[in-house]
Amino acid sequence: MNRTMKKQAIHSGKGQADFILTLNKLEVGTLLYADNVWFFSYSEEFKRQRDILPLVNFPTVDKEYSSSELWPFFVSRIPSRAQLQAPKGTERQDLVSLLKNYGRKTIANPYQLIPA
Numbered sequence: 001m002n003r004t005m006k007k008q009a010i011h012s013g014k015g016q017a018d019f020i021l022t023l024n025k026l027e028v029g030t031l032l033y034a035d036n037v038w039f040f041s042y043s044e045e046f047k048r049q050r051d052i053l054p055l056v057n058f059p060t061v062d063k064e065y066s067s068s069e070l071w072p073f074f075v076s077r078i079p080s081r082a083q084l085q086a087p088k089g090t091e092r093q094d095l096v097s098l099l100k101n102y103g104r105k106t107i108a109n110p111y112q113l114i115p116a
Contacts, residue, residue, distance in 0.1 A: 017096045018116045019103070023052065028111065031074060033096055038074075040065045070095050077103035077113060 019031040028046045032039040041064040042054070054061050057073045065071075078098045103113045 017100065019099065020114045020116050022112045022114060023110060026052070028052075028055075029058075030116075031113065036068060038067050038070050040071070074099065074103070074113065076109070077106050 017033045021028040021031060026045060026049065027043040029040060029042040040058055042058070042061045046052070047061050055073060057071050058065055075095075078095070079102055099113060100115045105112055
């Protein structure tokens with residue numbers, strides 16, 4: 001799926017989203033969710049720099065990664081149900097909403113995930 005097609009799918013349906021992953025002022029890459037599939041790709045800016053190594057889960061900078069499951073690097077940004085103090089019997093929000101609400105920063109990770 002090319003980037004234009006993904007952008008159209010992302011902005012046309014519920015649960016569709018895109019995020020920008022940054023480190024300090026460097027745009028590292030884009031996390032997209034469309035048609036129940038997660039996509040991650042590195043930015044051109046990240047590909048040009050040589051100081052920061054690729055993420056362990058995404059070792060090849062020229063590859064577009066896709067998965068029906070959200071990768072652990074991003075899942076770790078979502079607080080547990082206990083941390084959210086969700087009342088018993090309530091539905092857990094979908095991953096996209098949780099990332100938008102809680103995924104920007106983590107204590108253990110210098111990267112920021114910004115909803116685009």
